[in-house]
Amino acid sequence: MDTDLPGLQSTLPNNIVNGVVNYEGHPVLRSKSGRWRSAYFIIGVEVAERFAYYGVSSNLITYLTGPLGQSTATAAENVSFWSGTASLLPLIGAFIADGFLGRYLTIIIASLVYILALALLAFSTLLPSNCKNVVDHSSCSPHLQVIVFFVALYLVAFAQGGHKPCVQAFGADQFDADDPEELKSKSSFFNWWYFGLCVGPTVGIFVLSYIQDNLSWGLGFGIPCVIMGFALMIFLFGTMTYRFGVKTKEKNAFARIGHVFVVAARNWRVSPSAISVEEEASGIRPHQGSKQFRFLNKALVSLDGSNVNGTVCSIDDVEETKAVLRLTPIWVSCLGYGIVFAQISTLFTKQGATMDRSIGSTFKIPPATLQSFIGISVFILIPIYDTILVPVTRTLTSIPSGITMLQRIGTGIFISTVSMIVAAIVETRRLKIAREYGLLDDPKAMIPMKIWWLIPQYLLAGASDVFTIVGMQEFFYDQMPSDLRSIGLALYLSIMGIGSFLSSLIISVVEKTTGGNGQDGWIADNLNHGHIDYFYYLLAGISAGAFVMFLCAAKYYVYNGERGM
Template identity: 60%
Template sequence: MQDYYYCLTYLHLVALGQGGHKPCVQAFGADQFDRQDTKEYKSKSSFFNWWYFFMSSGILVSLLVLTYIQDNLSWSLGFGIPCIMMICALIIFLLGSKKYRYSVKREGNNALLRITRVFVAAFRNWRFTPSSIASEEEGRGTVPHQSYEQFKFLNNALLTTDGSKEDQKVCTFRDVEEAKAVLRLIPIWTTCLGYAIVFPQSSTFFVKQAATMDRSISPGFEIPAASLESFSSISMILCIAIYDRLFVPVARALTRKPSGISMLQRIGTGMFLSAVSIAFAALVEMKRLEIAQESGLVNEPNVTVPMSVWWLVPSYVLFGVADVFTMVGLQEIFYDQVPSDLKSVGLSLYLSIFGVGKFLSSFLISVIEKATGGIGCYSWFNNNLNRAHLDYFYWILAALSVVELIMYMYYTRFYIYSRDERI
């Protein structure tokens, strides 16, 4: 029992460390690039690519090296090596303290208070129409007409309670634009939940499928089922290098965009590849069940199905490539499109997509389990996969991905970039 509490404490410490590290490390790294410098502005987009590149490399080393050490040598050594690496990384990070750039915050209230004040003021003045302010400010070029027309109800925050304009407005146009920028991200956050629901399957059900298939490479040697995840990491590493060094320069020459294609286009591409990946996984599972039926293995869950595990590799590869597009794109847009005071909060919102997505995935599995696993019935997630129907579940996820992608494409038609980039 004491060991259980020790383990629980360690897990909570890991969660606490990740909660402080993950949302801040990318924001802090991207803050080192000057938006006013053309060369550095282009490099900022590459930063997110290479950050994910090295993170994927670390995951790959963990899958191939640390899992071997833990399984064959020592768990203490398997945990000790990452501990030493983290200490070295912390020392290197601290050595650069005097060289780092720190973003300058706006004077006055923080961004969360400013945005909250905009919504409160807009609700208080919902009866009025600030047309006179619109005409004056558009004439000055303070705010684009297109931006002003979107979420018009927030423009009422520019008025006092009697509908007149003050010399010193409590909410400025910049405050309103910040609130609109955050509000524009909500449809992106919502429509990407479908991608986040599909995301956990590669590390759960794919591994369970692989354990039932022929994993032999040579007589007496089988690939560990969990090690197949390394194909996702390998595809991420290769795809990021190709994307950043080949695709972006070519696309930049054609589109004149610093990042080659827009952030929204990048995210949508990954969502499409994710849908293709889970659909292909469904086809592979259908074939696996067919072979199990033909081989008389329906009631033999511990016998290897005579189907090569390599059929799962394309799905792993597509998942890895999809991550390069969608996850890196989400990191960039949730950093770039929020007020300067909220960079780490924006990246926390990006991370929350996958946290909520995993909860929704678990909820969906629980509902389907109860609906299909009645008395005398075999659940879609039966422990005997030869009696289960993961293919049906994958088709549901594929359909969900397509619906989410269509909704995403619809909402992004009306998205207005909050800075110098436009669709």
């Protein structure tokens, strides 16, 4: 919801929040709008959405290799490809929100599509299947159930692509960065936002994976549909408390940034001396990072000395463009983390399916349930981080968030590398036990090794999330222009998406290069014949290389406004 309010900031009293309005387009009181009263509604909505999303995604590989009869490698590739698509689609949703519909309306539309997609997904499980109880998966052919299932699955991905970046950006918009107290609250918001995000998946994984494995896949997909209906009602209930952004510039951010590149390209012959004169006249200072990407400063120069029809860009537009461009090296260096992240819902789950999952004499833990330990790790670490670590480090660094956003991201990438090494060590032990008990040739055999051995790698994955994912959320929101912040959060999500695509590609390459001629590769249908421990070591090496790249990119990064909160 965008509204033009010229001269608003110079005339509003102190208790009126600058740059925002209420749902009717009127100025809002600081004491009666936004902040945590609005954030609670929005966090609640995201808890429900993540419950629904992970209720589908966490056990997806089991459904593909079970009722749909796909091989382990094919199912892992399909899950990674779908996850990657789901993580890239927020770029489209954010573009629509920031450029056209606004975040509020986009959230409502995306929620309605979400509900429809989940209903269709549940319906697909009721259709007849020719892959049930089939030993030879190659005999399964495409049929109506498969078509409807994958249409619904990708519709879920499309819906969350509009929902996820807009909800988080809209939640952060409820805090005023110009107010010192609200600025601290905004930093805490990202911590507790992720805490809430882990509540939904943890509950969803525990409850829905059990229902899907032991009761009904239709019920397991239908419950998230109902939950999303409640989530939409919760979001609408908070409308009267929300702060909506004010449109302050005639051109949208996409047009402004594009114009800078066009003018800079048009002026490619401008001499360095002419650029220096214009830089001095514009008041560009080196500490602002303006000496980076200096070729864009050509957009400040007019070849004929005039500015007819906006042929010369403003210094603000040029600096805004540079701020976006500066994010690229950080984005690229975080892709290694995205590749590691993709393994949690695929190979980690298949690894657990071969192990002793019994509790007592009758109950067996669904292997996907262990993903909830990521949430448990987050539940423990987020309160410690926000209430102990941040205040302590804040006194040492004078940074509102304790350590810089890039320091936080780098710490998480390092932990994710360690998690891959631990996963490899555990898998090596699992294979050793399978060999000792003569179970290598039995793909359905239960390895006499408790599934709890996988807990350390899940806990480390949760710890890396607390640092890297929360850090990336805050970083890509904070460092983007104010009217492109949905895009900023979509960029963070795209890291996970590209990481999933790269994971799928790596799996495919590993499968072809390590197998063939009747021999099983590292990733085999019978994991006891494979060597996913070698694959984990490969990923640890990729993650370590990405960590080195990140350190180099972070060293030369210049924060907007010289703050690295």
